[in-house]
Amino acid sequence: xxxxxxxxxxxxxxxxxxxxxxxxxxxxxxxxxxxxxxxxxxxxxxxxxxxxxxxxxxxxxxxxxxxxxxxxxxxxxxxxxxxxxxxxxxxxxxxxxxxxxxxxxxxxxxxxxxxxxxxxxxxxxxxxxxxxxxxxxxxxxxxxxxxxxxxxxxxxxxxxxxxxxxxxxxxxxxxxxxxxxxxxxxxxxxxxxxxxxxxxxxxxxxxxxxxxxxxxxxxxxxxxxxxxxxxxxxxxxxxxxxxxxxxxxxxxxxxxxxxxxxxxxxxxxxxxxxxxxxxxxxxxxxxxxxxxxxxxxxxxx
Amino acid sequence: xxxxxxxxxxxxxxxxxxxxxxxxxxxxxxxxxxxxxxxxxxxxxxxxxxxxxxxxxxxxxxxxxxxxxxxxxxxxxxxxxxxxxxxxxxxxxxxxxxxxxxxxxxxxxxxxxxxxxxxxxxxxxxxxxxxxxxxxxxxxxxxxxxxxxxxxxxxxxxxxxxxxxxxxxxxxxxxxxxxxxxxxxxxxxxxxxxxxxxxxxxxxxxxxxxxxxxxxxxxxxxxxxxxxxxxxxxxxxxxxxxxxxxx
Numbered sequence: 001x002x003x004x005x006x007x008x009x010x011x012x013x014x015x016x017x018x019x020x021x022x023x024x025x026x027x028x029x030x031x032x033x034x035x036x037x038x039x040x041x042x043x044x045x046x047x048x049x050x051x052x053x054x055x056x057x058x059x060x061x062x063x064x065x066x067x068x069x070x071x072x073x074x075x076x077x078x079x080x081x082x083x084x085x086x087x088x089x090x091x092x093x094x095x096x097x098x099x100x101x102x103x104x105x106x107x108x109x110x111x112x113x114x115x116x117x118x119x120x121x122x123x124x125x126x127x128x129x130x131x132x133x134x135x136x137x138x139x140x141x142x143x144x145x146x147x148x149x150x151x152x153x154x155x156x157x158x159x160x161x162x163x164x165x166x167x168x169x170x171x172x173x174x175x176x177x178x179x180x181x182x183x184x185x186x187x188x189x190x191x192x193x194x195x196x197x198x199x200x201x202x203x204x205x206x207x208x209x210x211x212x213x214x215x216x217x218x219x220x221x222x223x224x225x226x227x228x229x230x231x232x233x234x235x236x237x238x239x240x241x242x243x244x245x246x247x248x249x250x251x252x253x254x255x256x257x258x259x260x261x262x263x264x265x266x267x268x269x270x271x272x273x274x275x276x277x278x279x280x281x282x283x284x285x286x287x288x289x290x291x292x293x294x295x296x297x298x299x300x301x
Numbered sequence: 302x303x304x305x306x307x308x309x310x311x312x313x314x315x316x317x318x319x320x321x322x323x324x325x326x327x328x329x330x331x332x333x334x335x336x337x338x339x340x341x342x343x344x345x346x347x348x349x350x351x352x353x354x355x356x357x358x359x360x361x362x363x364x365x366x367x368x369x370x371x372x373x374x375x376x377x378x379x380x381x382x383x384x385x386x387x388x389x390x391x392x393x394x395x396x397x398x399x400x401x402x403x404x405x406x407x408x409x410x411x412x413x414x415x416x417x418x419x420x421x422x423x424x425x426x427x428x429x430x431x432x433x434x435x436x437x438x439x440x441x442x443x444x445x446x447x448x449x450x451x452x453x454x455x456x457x458x459x460x461x462x463x464x465x466x467x468x469x470x471x472x473x474x475x476x477x478x479x480x481x482x483x484x485x486x487x488x489x490x491x492x493x494x495x496x497x498x499x500x501x502x503x504x505x506x507x508x509x510x511x512x513x514x515x516x517x518x519x520x521x522x523x524x525x526x527x528x529x530x531x532x533x534x535x536x537x538x539x540x541x542x543x544x545x546x547x548x
Contacts, residue, residue, distance in 0.1 A: 039471035040442050139343045165468065166388075168342040168497050169538050194469045197500060209471065239487050255476055256483050258336075258504040258522055293472045293500075300473060 003066070005030045005157050005188035006051060011060035013046055020046040022211040023060070028190060028204075030156075033183050035202035036192040037292070042208040044192040045085065048159050051190070052082045065156060081155035085162050087146035091135035095126050095145055098134055099152060106153035120148040124178065140171025147178065158182065160191040164198065176201050196293040207296055214299040219292060226290040226298055228252060229268045233261040233275070234283045244279045262288075308333045308460055308491035309354065313363035316349050323349040325514035326363065331507075333459070336482065336492040338502045341511030342542055347495050350511070351462060354493075356380050368459050381409075384458040388465040390449035394438030398429055398448055401437055402455065409456040416455075423451040427481070443474025450481065454490075461485065463494040467501065479504050499535035508534070512542050 006028040013021040021043040028034040036044045049055040051064055053073035062069040064076045089098050099120060103113045121127040124144040129137065134145060143163055150158065160179075164172045176198075179189055191202070199205045199219050206216040215222055235241040242261050245254045250271045252264045265271040272285050309331040316324040324346045331337045341347045352358040354367055356376030364371060370378040392401050402423065406416035424430045427447040432440055437448065446467065453461060463482075467475045479501075486492050486506075494505065502508055502522065509519040518525065518541060522534055531537045 039474075040469035042471075166465075166497065169499055169535055170342055170542055172497075173539060195498065196472060238483075256480065256504075259506065291500075297472050297476070300471070 003030045004028065004063070005032065005065055006034075006190065007061075007063040008047075008051075009061040011047070011050065011057060011062060013043075013050060013055070013057040019211050021050075021057075024206075024208075024211075024213045026206050026213060026216055028188060030188050031183065031186050033179065033189045033191070033201075033203045035199055035205040036190065036208055037194075037196060037199045037205050037296075038192075038208035039194055041210070043211040044208055045161055047208075048082070048161050048190065048192065052080060052159060053077065054082075078153070079155055080157045080159060081150040081153070082159045083146055083150045083161060083163060085165070087149070089134040089142060089146060089149070092133060094131050094133055095137070096121070096130040098145060098149060102149040102152045108152055116152060116154070120151060123181070124148045125174075138171070140167050140174065143167055143171070143175060144178070147175070151182075156186075156188060158187055158189045158191075160189065162192050162194065164193060164195070172198075196291065196296055199292045205292075207299065209296075209300055214296070222292060223290060223295055226295040228264045228266055228290075228298070230288050230290045230294060231263045231265065231268070231271065231285055232288045233263060233285050234259070235261065235281050236283070237281045241279055241281055245275070248274050248278065250274060264294075306333045307331070307366075308335070309337075309365070309367055309493065311350075311354075311363075311365040314350070314353065314360050314365050315362045316346075316353060316358070317361045322514050324353070324360075327511075327514075327516045329509055329516060329519055331491055331493060333491055334486050334489045336486050336494065336504065336506045338505035338508040339493060339495045339511070340502055340508055340538060341495075345511040345542075346514040347511055351464070351493075351495065354379075355383060355385060355462060381456070382458055382460060384453035384456070384461040386449050386453040386461070386463050386466055388468045390445055392437050392445060392449055392452070394436070396437055397434050398437055398440070399424075399433040401448060402452060405452040405455050411456060419455055419457070423455065427451050441474075443470050443477075446470050446474060446478060447481075450478070454485070459489070460491045460493065463492065465496050465498075466494065467496075467498075499533060499538060502534045502538075510538060510541055517541055 004027050009025045011021055011024050038044055050057050051062060051069060053069055053076055065079055067075045099117050108116060121130055126144060137145065164175055183189060202219065204218055205222060207214045215225055238256055242254050242256055245251050245263055250265050250267050255262045268287055275282055275285060307330050311327055311329050313326045313328060314324055315326050339347055353360050353372055354365060356372055356379040364373060367379045368382040372379065402420050424433055429447060432444060467478055482492055496502060505522065507521050508525060509516050525537050529537045529540055531540060
């Protein structure tokens with residue numbers, strides 16, 4: 001049997017009367033890349049901070065690598081790496097000085113230190129920049145340095161809170177490549193993101209909204225939860241056409257996406273025929289696969 | 302001078318900081334009512350360009366006209382004719398929704414009658430009527446975002462600059478936000494938007510991609526995907542800007 005890296009059961013956390021996390025349950029297998037996907041205020045950070053032992057909770061059970069979060073937090077802290085949204089790098093220290101500082105903080109022995117430092121510098125492509133001060137790094141490089149500092153004590157479970165928010169697409173892609181490499185080495189990763197498209201990069205995702213988990217599954221299975229069908233319509237008269245589409249009986253929702261219109265419906269053929277018959281200025285209609293975001297919206301409603 | 306239907310006209314615009322060329326002889330035009338996406342990696346020169354177009358920074362050389370006003374000479378006129386909304390919604394959390402609007406009305410120098418009229422229009426348009434007395438810090442992020450948009454368009458600017466406007470907002474709010482943006486554009490407002498999120502780039506009528514101070518491509522999302530034979534704008538972006546280690 002595969003071990004569970006994280007096991008959360010009926011977790012409840014309230015701030016005053018406001019529930020930040022209401023009765024959620026999920027498990028993460030060892031070696032899994034698990035995504036918590038949801039907008040700001042969904043409860044992602046609260047969940048992560050509870051798992052790191054940084055926040056108490058009202059009720060429920062949380063286990064990390066079979067240790068209990070409430071009674072065995074000292075054991076947990078040795079084997080997890082937590083990268084919060086605002087990771088504190090020392091701006092006036094260089095890349096390698098920051099790494100050495102975190103090595104000292106986590107009591108990495110001097111014997112192991114140099115080897116790990118070199119490995120992390122290579123692995124994060126920060127080797128050419130090791131003498132550069134942290135405040136002189138680009139956003140993407142800062143995130144890689146923060147990740148490297150989080151990895152200095154070779155944790156078994158990595159908890160990353162929105163590591164790619166505000167980072168450009170190239171640095172984002174590079175960051176995910178690093179996560180895949182870590183996964184290859186057997187590290188379990190819990191990562192949160194507000195960006196729906198990043199769900200596809202995970203083995204499993206939990207979609208969170210207002211403290212609740214709307215769905216947990218592989219990204220492929222989550223897309224199957226979308227019960228309607230999605231049509232993409234191309235036209236030169238976006239606004240007129242979208243207003244006309246809203247009048248049609250079988251059309252459930254209409255949304256303009258740049259130079260296209262997306263329509264949801266339960267009956268594909270009937271809707272296409274109706275559009276062809278009633279709306280003249282439509283250049284093309286085709287059925288498209290719903291995105292994770294389309295599914296999320298349907299689950300929210 | 303610019304033609305009537307040109308909203309932003311940029312000609313050989315250049316900005317140097319010491320030896321470093323942040324913006325390197327760029328040229329482009331944005332038409333009135335267009336949704337124009339301004340993409341680029343961190344450090345590509347986007348922010349410097351926007352600061353010049355908003356009249357906050359003078360160029361080293363080259364010229365640009367925003368709503369017909371020259372950025373070298375008419376920066377005060379430009380400020381009156383643009384709206385600006387950033388990711389960090391500059392709202393006062395301890396004021397009510399209505400008080401925030403009043404505050405911005407004061408900044409833009411609206412008369413009390415036109416403030417009253419614009420305020421009611423915005424509260425209604427952005428579905429914030431029931432929240433007018435709510436404390437801004439206590440309303441959901443999606444509503445704050447709408448309020449920030451409302452404050453940015455209070456003085457009815459012909460050009461709206463949006464700097465990563467929807468980060469972290471839930472997907473329904475995000476779609477409602479883009480529906481509003483489409484409506485503003487339809488009514489003739491020019492929308493100039495920067496984003497790191499490539500699905501938002503797909504909502505634009507036209508996109509430019511900036512790299513190391515230069516504009517390396519500019520066209521509609523559909524044409525760019527066809528031209529570079531990629532399925533998504535993200536793939537177009539990655540193939541153009543590359544995977545090299547950047548400073």
